[in-house]
Amino acid sequence: MTYDPAKDGAESYNAALKAIRMQKIRDGEIIPIVREVTIGNCRLIQGDCIEVMETLGKVDAVVTDPPYGLMGAATEKNSYKTFNDNPETVKSLVCSVLKWGKFDRLVMTPGQNMMFKYPEPSAVGVFYYPAGTGSCSWGFVGWQPIYYYGKDPILQDGRGRASNSFYATDSAEKNGHPCPKPIKQWQRLLARSTRVSETILDPFMGSGTTLVACAKMGRSGIGIELDPDYFDIACERVRKAYEQPDFFVASPEPKPVQEELL
Ligand SMILES: C[S@@+](CC[C@H](N)C(=O)[O-])C[C@H]1O[C@@H](n2cnc3c(N)ncnc32)[C@H](O)[C@@H]1O
Numbered sequence: 001m002t003y004d005p006a007k008d009g010a011e012s013y014n015a016a017l018k019a020i021r022m023q024k025i026r027d028g029e030i031i032p033i034v035r036e037v038t039i040g041n042c043r044l045i046q047g048d049c050i051e052v053m054e055t056l057g058k059v060d061a062v063v064t065d066p067p068y069g070l071m072g073a074a075t076e077k078n079s080y081k082t083f084n085d086n087p088e089t090v091k092s093l094v095c096s097v098l099k100w101g102k103f104d105r106l107v108m109t110p111g112q113n114m115m116f117k118y119p120e121p122s123a124v125g126v127f128y129y130p131a132g133t134g135s136c137s138w139g140f141v142g143w144q145p146i147y148y149y150g151k152d153p154i155l156q157d158g159r160g161r162a163s164n165s166f167y168a169t170d171s172a173e174k175n176g177h178p179c180p181k182p183i184k185q186w187q188r189l190l191a192r193s194t195r196v197s198e199t200i201l202d203p204f205m206g207s208g209t210t211l212v213a214c215a216k217m218g219r220s221g222i223g224i225e226l227d228p229d230y231f232d233i234a235c236e237r238v239r240k241a242y243e244q245p246d247f248f249v250a251s252p253e254p255k256p257v258q259e260e261l262l
Pocket of ligand 1: 067068179181204206210
């Protein structure tokens, strides 16, 4: 390996600037939150997740759908507005979230393109797409990986063993984001990996599917998104989710009342 003064010097300089900025964020001298909106039990933040997470306390679980590092393979229709979906950038972002570590569990859909670039998870599941989700060098892609880090909450609660994979037939709504996850599919993942009343963080919120699922399923959500337009879409969707509660999710039981003795 040879030292390239122009390239390596610039990289070291940028790394040093970044380290100073992160320290200032930890010290509370810089606030990385561009915008923040609270709707019901959901807190939506516009900003860079790595910086914003320095300001957050521990959560129960991170459930997220990070970018897939598809730069080059993405078409204009499915590429992001502000984010450079380069595999090296995505790897560094996701590894920083894993290193942040203030969670009991982390569940993510890494995408097939990036799945071998991350630390080994505790378990791997799949979303199986009988109709395919796109094409690759060996025909149609029929599944996407789900990575689970940490302990299974269903086993921990003594509720037996549950499947970590899902048959995925729903399609996502068109909402202005290039790759939103279908809400029903994401609700199944949230039901599998989190408990009612837990606090769930999605550092790559996009159009807010994780927070919509939290709103419908009695969880508290924190979502972070870099892009201002996707952030606005997420706020609107979470607002609507609170206006239209899910008929399939039971409302909290009324507290038992002691009957008068006759
Ligand atoms: C795969 S998309 C998530 C889509 C989401 N699951 C949905 O249903 O809409 C990943 C998102 O991460 C965002 N992103 C990329 N880098 C980020 C960063 N450093 N901080 C916060 N968000 C980021 C992108 O703008 C993109 O919206």
